[in-house]
Structure formats: structure tokens, C-alpha cells
Amino acid sequence: MPTPEPVLTDPDLLGRTSPNAGGRTYRHGTLSAYTAGSCRCVHCRSAFAQYRARRRAAGKDDPRTPRVRDTDGHIPRDWFRNQIWRPALAEAGVTVVRPHDLRRAHASWLLAGGADLQAVKERLGHASIATTEKYLHTLPDADDSTLDAFTRIRDRSAAARA
Numbered sequence: 001m002p003t004p005e006p007v008l009t010d011p012d013l014l015g016r017t018s019p020n021a022g023g024r025t026y027r028h029g030t031l032s033a034y035t036a037g038s039c040r041c042v043h044c045r046s047a048f049a050q051y052r053a054r055r056r057a058a059g060k061d062d063p064r065t066p067r068v069r070d071t072d073g074h075i076p077r078d079w080f081r082n083q084i085w086r087p088a089l090a091e092a093g094v095t096v097v098r099p100h101d102l103r104r105a106h107a108s109w110l111l112a113g114g115a116d117l118q119a120v121k122e123r124l125g126h127a128s129i130a131t132t133e134k135y136l137h138t139l140p141d142a143d144d145s146t147l148d149a150f151t152r153i154r155d156r157s158a159a160a161r162a
Contacts, residue, residue: 014043107135 014028017037026033029043031051037044055061069076081099089097103124110120121132 017044104135107132111135 010029012027016025016027017033017039019025020037024036026037026039028039028041029047031047033039034044034048052061085099089095107120107124110123111117117129117132117136120135121129124132126132
């Protein structure tokens with residue numbers, strides 16, 4: 001790691017920072033100007049970099065060890081998202097597709113292809129067929145009379161259960 005450039009100017013000659021939220025000002029080129037004053041000029045950054053370099057050289061503030069996951073032999077939860085999904089989106093130049101959008105598209109395509117509504121409901125794991133019906137609105141050629149007939153059958157079966 002390269003050592004930071006030394007501050008070339010005496011902090012007393014640099015002046016003071018702009019007031020922070022509390023109205024306080026600090027001398028440029030000091031740690032207080034960088035931390036409390038939030039000044040990011042070259043002099044204040046250099047002072048802070050030198051301070052950090054001295055602490056690291058003294059064995060303090062060692063960088064954290066990288067996090068190690070104990071996966072217990074299983075794939076980590078975010079593996080698909082980080083290793084497959086995001087690189088595929090980046091390569092396709094798409095940024096707004098979520099994995100759940102694929103689930104919705106799958107259900108809509110099954111119904112558009114003529115799959116039985118009950119089969120799609122079971123495939124998606126829906127508890128109620130009314131949840132699966134939401135995917136019917138995506139069918140461009142959905143016949144309203146067919147949907148009305150389905151609603152009548154469903155309402156009749158619901159009334160029989162009650």
C-alpha cells in the first residue's frame with residue numbers, strides 16, 4: 001500500500017473550514033477538520049490518511065478479516081442473485097426485472113397456453129384459486145363469458161361448502 005503524500009502546508013497557514021451543522025469551524029489539515037468538520041480538501045484528507053497509516057504501522061486498526069460463511073454444505077441464500085441473476089441482467093442491459101417477475105410471466109404463459117387454472121394454482125403453491133385468477137388479466141384474448149362461467153362455478157362450489 002503506498003504511503004500517503006505528506007501535507008505540504010502548515011495547518012496554521014491554511015485557514016479554517018466552513019461551519020459544520022453545529023456552526024463550528026476547524027483548522028484545515030487537521031483530523032478534526034476531516035472528522036468533525038467533514039472537510040474533504042486535499043490537506044484534510046492527507047492529514048487523516050497519515051493518521052490512519054501511522055495507526056496501521058503501529059499494529060492498530062488492522063483491517064477486518066473477510067467474512068466467511070459457514071454454509072454447512074448448502075448454497076448461500078444470495079448465491080443465485082449475485083452469481084447468476086445480476087450478471088445476466090447486466091449482460092442483457094436490463095435493470096428492472098425482479099425474480100418474482102419471472103414467476104408472474106411463467107404463470108401467465110401457462111394460462112395463455114391453455115393450462116388448467118387449478119394446475120397453475122397448485123404449481124404456484126397458491127392456497128386460493130382467487131390468487132391465481134389475477135394472472136388471467138394478462139391474457140389478451142381472454143373470453144369474458146368463459147371467465148363468467150368460471151366465476152359462477154366457483155361461487156356455486158363456495159355456496160355448497162357454506
